[in-house]
């Protein structure tokens with residue numbers, strides 16, 4: 001089976017009702033990144049950070065996978081699929097995708113602020129001040145914040161380097177290192193970008209744009225790959 005690697009971003013979950021970050025009305029319009037998604041924010045105001053992610057978690061729990069997530073899962077019948085997602089929701093898994101790398105962490109995990117190896121599942125939507133790890137330190141969301149290392153980046157780059165087909169769905173490709181993955185994919189393999197607003201990237205051989213929303217763009221791609 002050929003290997004298909006898909007890099008996804010907030011845009012794939014937009015039709016499930018989850019706000020993207022940089023579109024008009026997006027999350028970074030209503031919130032200051034520096035106040036909620038950096039280690040400095042955590043030092044300054046843990047409650048604000050926890051509330052921000054509690055709200056994200058609540059919304060993600062209410063959301064359902066859309067046709068875009070579903071078609072990505074269906075591709076598993078035809079390809080060996082790995083999804084590298086920048087999203088912290090679990091909609092790919094709920095649509096049935098088996099092989100998902102969460103580059104920026106997960107809303108549904110907490111981790112110890114004393115020992116990063118202590119990671120726990122979050123049941124429900126709340127992580128609160130006073131919730132502690134087994135060693136007695138405050139739990140934080142297991143999310144990769146701006147300014148932090150991306151622990152799964154090496155694995156993601158390796159998987160990408162072996163791809164036969166590379167797909168990008170719903171990301172503005174402005175946040176690194178994730179945005180650089182497209183350059184790790186072998187030169188010349190078919191690459192498809194699905195996004196209603198085509199991101200500004202250096203042209204490459206065999207790079208195709210499908211300027212549609214995730215659900216209809218995935219239908220278009222599915223037909224193309226089948227034919």
Ligand code: APR
Pocket residue numbers: 008009010011012014015020021022023026086087104169170171172173174175194195196197199212213214215
């Ligand atoms: N279908 C497909 N793409 C869409 C849709 C849709 N229905 N709606 C919007 N988009 C596209 C936008 O055109 C844009 O290119 O999704 C992209 C969303 O971009 P961002 O908001 O920048 O989200 P993303 O690229 O995932 O952000 C990367 O930034 O803030 C951080 O850690 C956060 O993981 C996130 C990272």
